[in-house]
Amino acid sequence: IKDLVSPYLSSxxxxxxxxxxxxxxxxLPQTTRNLNLFGTYLATSYTxxxxxxxxxxxxxxxxxxxxxxxxxxxxxxxxxxxxxxNAVLNLNLExxxxxxxxxxxxxxxxxxxxxxxxxLGNGGLGRLAACFLDTLATHNYPAWGYGLRYNYGLFKQxxxxxxxxxxxxxxxxxxxxxxxxxxxxxxxPIGFYGSIETYVDQxxxxxxxxxxxxxxxxxxANDILIPGYGTDNTNTLRLWSCRPIQELxxxxxxxxxxxxxxxxxxxxxxxxxxxxxxxxxxxxKELRFKQQYFLVxxxxxxxxxxxxxxxxxxxxxxDFAAVQLNDTHPTLAIPExxxxxxxxxxxxxxxxxxxxxxxxxxxxxxxxxxALERWPVKLISHLLPRHMQLIEAINWKFLENFSENNKESGxxxxxxxxxxxxxxxxxxxAWLAIVGSHKVNGVSDIHTNILKDKVFKDFHKIYxxxxxxxxxxxxxxxxxxxxNPKLSxxxxxxxxxxxxxxxxxxxxxxxxxxDNEEFQLKWAAIKLFNKKKLQKYVKRELKIDIGYKDVxxxxxxKRIHEYKRQLMNIIGSISYYSDLLKMDxxxxxxxxxxxxxxxxxxxxxxxxxxxxxxxxNCVSKVINTDPEIGDVFKVIYLPNYSVTLAELLIPATxxxxxxSTPGTxxxxxxxxxxxxxxxxxxxxxxxxxxxxMKNSGEENVFAFGITKEKVDQVKQNNIEKGAxxxxxxxxxxxxxxxxxxxxxxxxxxQGLIEELKGVDRYILGHDFAPYMEAxxxxxxxxxxxxxxxxxxxxxxxxxxWLSSDRTIxxxxxxxxxxxxxxxxxxx
Ligand code: 26Q
Numbered sequence: 091i092k093d094l095v096s097p098y099l100s101s102x103x104x105x106x107x108x109x110x111x112x113x114x115x116x117x118l119p120q121t122t123r124n125l126n127l128f129g130t131y132l133a134t135s136y137t138x139x140x141x142x143x144x145x146x147x148x149x150x151x152x153x154x155x156x157x158x159x160x161x162x163x164x165x166x167x168x169x170x171x172x173x174x175x176n177a178v179l180n181l182n183l184e185x186x187x188x189x190x191x192x193x194x195x196x197x198x199x200x201x202x203x204x205x206x207x208x209x210l211g212n213g214g215l216g217r218l219a220a221c222f223l224d225t226l227a228t229h230n231y232p233a234w235g236y237g238l239r240y241n242y243g244l245f246k247q248x249x250x251x252x253x254x255x256x257x258x259x260x261x262x263x264x265x266x267x268x269x270x271x272x273x274x275x276x277x278x279p280i281g282f283y284g285s286i287e288t289y290v291d292q293x294x295x296x297x298x299x300x301x302x303x304x305x306x307x308x309x310x311a312n313d314i315l316i317p318g319y320g321t322d323n324t325n326t327l328r329l330w331s332c333r334p335i336q337e338l339x340x341x342x343x344x345x346x347x348x349x350x351x352x353x354x355x356x357x358x359x360x361x362x363x364x365x366x367x368x369x370x371x372x373x374x375k376e377l378r379f380k381q382q383y384f385l386v387x388x389x390x391x392x393x394x395x396x397x398x399x400x401x402x403x404x405x406x407x408x409d410f411a412a413v414q415l416n417d418t419h420p421t422l423a424i425p426e427x428x429x430x431x432x433x434x435x436x437x438x439x440x441x442x443x444x445x446x447x448x449x450x451x452x453x454x455x456x457x458x459x460x461a462l463e464r465w466p467v468k469l470i471s472h473l474l475p476r477h478m479q480l481i482e483a484i485n486w487k488f489l490e491n492f493s494e495n496n497k498e499s500g501x502x503x504x505x506x507x508x509x510x511x512x513x514x515x516x517x518x519x520a521w522l523a524i525v526g527s528h529k530v531n532g533v534s535d536i537h538t539n540i541l542k543d544k545v546f547k548d549f550h551k552i553y554x555x556x557x558x559x560x561x562x563x564x565x566x567x568x569x570x571x572x573x574n575p576k577l578s579x580x581x582x583x584x585x586x587x588x589x590x591x592x593x594x595x596x597x598x599x600x601x602x603x604x605d606n607e608e609f610q611l612k613w614a615a616i617k618l619f620n621k622k623k624l625q626k627y628v629k630r631e632l633k634i635d636i637g638y639k640d641v642x643x644x645x646x647x648k649r650i651h652e653y654k655r656q657l658m659n660i661i662g663s664i665s666y667y668s669d670l671l672k673m674d675x676x677x678x679x680x681x682x683x684x685x686x687x688x689x690x691x692x693x694x695x696x697x698x699x700x701x702x703x704x705x706x707n708c709v710s711k712v713i714n715t716d717p718e719i720g721d722v723f724k725v726i727y728l729p730n731y732s733v734t735l736a737e738l739l740i741p742a743t744x745x746x747x748x749x750s751t752p753g754t755x756x757x758x759x760x761x762x763x764x765x766x767x768x769x770x771x772x773x774x775x776x777x778x779x780x781x782x783m784k785n786s787g788e789e790n791v792f793a794f795g796i797t798k799e800k801v802d803q804v805k806q807n808n809i810e811k812g813a814x815x816x817x818x819x820x821x822x823x824x825x826x827x828x829x830x831x832x833x834x835x836x837x838x839x840q841g842l843i844e845e846l847k848g849v850d851r852y853i854l855g856h857d858f859a860p861y862m863e864a865x866x867x868x869x870x871x872x873x874x875x876x877x878x879x880x881x882x883x884x885x886x887x888x889x890x891w892l893s894s895d896r897t898i899x900x901x902x903x904x905x906x907x908x909x910x911x912x913x914x915x916x917x
Contacts, residue, residue, distance in 0.1 A: 099141055101183055106190035109137040128265075130196055131174070131204035134187065135268035138177050142315040143271075145324040152913050153232045154400060159409055161226065161233040161906045164389055164423060165219040165416035166382065167365070168237045168327065169211030170314070171568065171733030173269045175202045179572055180228070180317040207732045208267065209243035209260055210329070212369040213649045214759055215455050217733065218533075219416055221759075221894040224565040227318030227325045228592055229895060230912040231902060236389040238381060239270070239312045239329035240365040247691050247730045253707030253834075257367075257694050269314055270329070276311035278388045279335065279343045282380065286476050291436070300433050301476035306335045306343075307361060309388035319567050319592055322913040330388045332361040368693045369649040370461045376473070379465060383474060386423035390430065404435045408448035412906035415452045415527070418463045418519035424450060424526035425477040425484070433476070443487075451905045452523040452530050453560075455756050457537070457545050458653065464516035467509065481517055485509055488525050505548050524549050524556070529905045531560045534757040534778045536798065558904060561781055562757040563897035566594050569763045573737040576616045577767065584609070595890035600883055610879040617744070617768060617882075624742035628726060634714060637721050641683040642872050644772075644865075645764075646747040647731055647739060650692040650699040653754040657842065658854045659688065659747060660706050662862055663725050664824040664833075667713050670723060678722060682869045685724045687739065689731035701842050703727070708833040736760070741767045745792070745868050748773040749861065751852045753798035762892040768882040772864055774857070786888030790881045792871075794864035795857045804856045805849075813850035821858040 098109070113133035114120045120129040153160070178184050178198075188198045211217060219235065226233040245257040281303025291298045314327040359377065361384045366373050397410045415421060424446060431442035456462075471478040485508040492503050508521045524530050524546060532538030538559035542550040550557050571578045571591050582588045584603060590596035603609040621638040628634055646659050663686055670678055688706055692699035710725040728735065740746075746764040748755070748771060755777040765771060765782055772792040773779040783791045796804065807816060814822070825843060829836050836843070846854060871878050890896075902908050 099144055101186050103186045103189040103193070106137060106183075106186055107193055109140070110134055110190065110194070113137060125194060125196075127196065127200060128204050130191070130194060131201045132266060132268055134191065134201055135174055135205075138174065138181070139268055139271070139315070141181060142177065142317055142324055145317065145322050146315045146326060148322065148913060149324045150326075153911060156911055157400070158232040158911045159906070159908045160411050161231060161902070161908050162236060162389070162393055162411050162413045163219060163222060163226075163233065163416060164236045164386060164413060164420040165216065166238060166385060166419040167211030167216030167416075168219050168223075168235065168329075169213070169216035169733060170208050170220045170327075171737070172202065172205045172207060173314075174205050175572055176224075176568055177269075177317050180224075180319045180567065182320060206262055206265075207734050208262055209732060210237065210240055210365060212244060212365070212367065214369075214757075215417060218562055218759060218894075221563065221565040221568070222898060223316045223325065223327055224318075224567055225563075225894040225898045227316045227323055228321060228565075228567065229898065230318065230321055230323045230910040231325075231898065231908055232911050233325050233908075234393075235316070235325070235327035236385065236392075237327065237329050238362050238365075238385055239331040240362055241331075241360065242364045244365055244367055244691070245694065249703070249707055249727065249729050253704045253711070255692055255700050255703050271313045271315075273311040273313050273328075276328075276392065277339070278309040278311075278330075278391050279306045279339065280309050280384055280387045281306050282383075282473055284475065286479065298433065298436075299476060299479070301429065306339075307384070308333045308335050308339055309384060311392070322915070323911075328389075328392065330362065330385060332363075332384060367691075368695075370456050370458055370651060370653075371693060371696065372461055372463050374465070376469060379469060379473065382419055383422050383426070383477075386420045386426050389420075390423060390427055394430065404431065404437070405441075405445070407445055411449065412451065412908060413449050414901070414906070415450060415523055417453060417455045418523050421452070421463075421519045421523045421526075422474070422477065424522055425474075425480040428480050428484070429476055432480075439483075439487075443484075446526055447528050450523075450527040452520075452527040454520065454530065454532055454537075454541055454545075457540055457756065458754065463519040464510060465519065467515040467517060470517060481508060481522060484522070484525060502548065506552075520546070521549075524553075528556065529558060530556050531558050531905070532756065533560065533562045534781060535559055535561065536753070536777065536780055537756040540753060540798075560897060560900045560904070562759050562762070562778060563892055563894035564759050564762045564766070565894050566591060566766065568737070569740070570766050574616075574620065574741040574767050576619060577613075577741065580612055580616060592895065594893035594895065597887050597890045600887035604880045604883040604887065605876075607876070610876065610883070613768060613883060614875065614879050617742070620741040621744075624738060627738060628728075632726065632728075634724070634726065635721075636685050636724050636726065637683060641685055641721075642869060643685055643687065643742055643744045644747065644868070645687040645689075645739060645743045645745070645769075646749070647687070647689040647728075647736065648758075648760060650690045650696075650702055652698060652702075652852055653750055655749050655751065655852055655854060655857075656688060656690070656706070657702050657846075658749060658858065658861060659686070660702070660709055660725075661821060661824045661854070661858070662865065663713070663723075664709055664827055665820050665862065666865075667709075667716075667719065667723060668823060668827060670719055671716075675718070678718075679720075681722050682873055683722055684869065685726060687726045687728060689728040689735065689739070691731060698841060698845075701839055704838055705828070705833065705842065708838075712833055736763070740764055740769065743767070743769040744872065745770045745772050748777070748779050749795075749857075750774060750776045751857075752776045752796060752801055754852070762889065765885045765889045766892060768886050770868070770878075770881055770885060772868055782885075782889075782892070785891055786885045790884045790888070792864045792868050794860040801853065804853050805851070808850050808853065808855070812848065813855050814847040817847075817850075817855035818859045820862065821855055 110133045111122045113136040223235050243260040243262050246260050248256045250256050282305050284302045284304035287300045309330040312329045316325045361380050393411050427446050431437045493499050510516045532541045625638040706727045713725050740763050746769050748761045752775050758777040774795045
């Protein structure tokens, strides 16, 4: 049968044209006589999809034959970015598609530009999941991604005339999204509410339980195929969407003793309607909890179905699938699997618990207390009564090991308990994830140490081997090869090979060119080219003229959060501006030039973050329109930050800011992307900054500020003496400018300024002077091109280990115990 379809998939450009024409005429429907850009993009995408489908079929068949163990990554977010360019590059068909489209009168870039960003994630955690999928396919690992297909992704952001963030719904499914394939054969019933039946098992005479949900919805599979770079292996990202249950579904799934549920209308609300826009903060909404259960229940049924299809028994589950929980959001998978094993597969508790622990592992991404998930027992009991019963049983069996007898162990039991008795009775999801997994990992060295010594200290004492570090990484395919084609070409030409694209350690060979003037000039010319592209974008979108030659492009792009300290950045700009104003105009003109870019969204309910955005915009307006300042200094806020915008910004950056309070940013991943693209880092001793310093050389990073060990002392001082009294004079001056109305009515910033003067939780005041001093070093160094470009090249040369390929190898070997399974090459 394969011979019937394979000729259709020839990659000759004339053939591609025929395929595109076919889809235009018969899939869309359009005609080849009056082409348009969007139609051609869709048709082109369908031809790519055809190829991926073929490869995916071959891949699944081969994995089944080989009985491989598979990694299943469960994540409530995936921040994929655009698909088409990535797929064309990974399939190595860029030339052919370029030619095919040129023949139809279109440029490949313009076709790529038609695609909108699927924004099914908030930030770092979702983007990391996307990088992992690229690596898993590229390195031929059998793997599945599981997530949710939200109808509405992360909101679109604009800024109004007052400088406030405005949110608009992201209606990404209003046009067809050609890379997502609804799989009509995979529909899974998911229950909620209802009651628990208790009965005696006739065989064993033991008590058994059965959950009878009172309401059901259907989980519908939507598959996105994930191509690897330079390989035929093609994995699947399966996104579940929720649909109401129909009469027919009742019959098909024979939901048995289901009484009158069709009158109840759980279906009235669609569980997968919208992505919660919180980043590093827990939204305790019932619908969010339903999303989490919906995701894991559908996913586990799907995994067990595939296991059984292969005629393997439930006891083999841990050798069939390694299930990774991306943060605690999918933690309900633990009681859900336990329920299936106990109530449906009729295993004993010990068997079921052993299988559960061997199947799951858990990654923590944050230590911020406000982000740690705790759900009310009341809510869980109502929505998932059997699961709550099981969580209590897990807790009880776990705590059995710690006696109640004396005061000390009583205290310990309280700390270890999965259930917290505060004002509300709450389930601590991280505790549940730790107890139910065989491995728990942090995402950078410093972060994992904090988990072991502080956040999960008591658990670490009990299970010292369970806790490991796996430092994050980023895919060099999207974050260098695709987004910075000129640098990619230069590296390939210099190393005489493109092997670095899938083995990034090859970059270390760039070290020998770091001092070479000719090489430095080529390197710098590419940066300039990328800056010009950004300068044009700013002119087109914001109608602001900025320079790009001999101007430092300084950037901070990430979700707006107090701990990330965008506020320190903008207060720094105010201070710099006020220094410039005080200067002799002649001297001012001779100052090195800088543009300071900031981008990032604020969660709609995070009022402090929104005030920071407003302040940035109001400061930007004052500085950018001040004739005294001219092009010496500009502050630009870029609205609607996205993966696609990052692909424009990162290659154009001279220096990027990663300035979180030490001990707060678990890792950060954009810092890695900047270094990879020859950007320098201005950063604190936090997250992955520390490891970048270790690998690229401390002298190649502009580091500043205290170590995390000293933070508590500074905070304590702030509380005792009042932050304002300890604050640096320059910062006081800058705050004074805000207070006297230079950037609009002070009422706009109420709360922001009070916090800074009072407690200053993120110790901006303490770090302000070293921050300004470090920025000064940046500007001074930029005046010495040979030194600057050497730092830039050495940073990149040391970034081999920043690849998500290295990260995934560690997961595969130390946690999942899976091996690559490359499809045989057909010549
Ligand atoms: C939880 C409950 C209810 C609603 C929302 C949430 C929620 C959603 C998203 C909680 C946290 C997040 C996102 C966390 C996140 O992105 N963390 C980042 O993960 C990156 C990848 O490991 C790290 O590099 C960043 O340091 C970390 O902040």
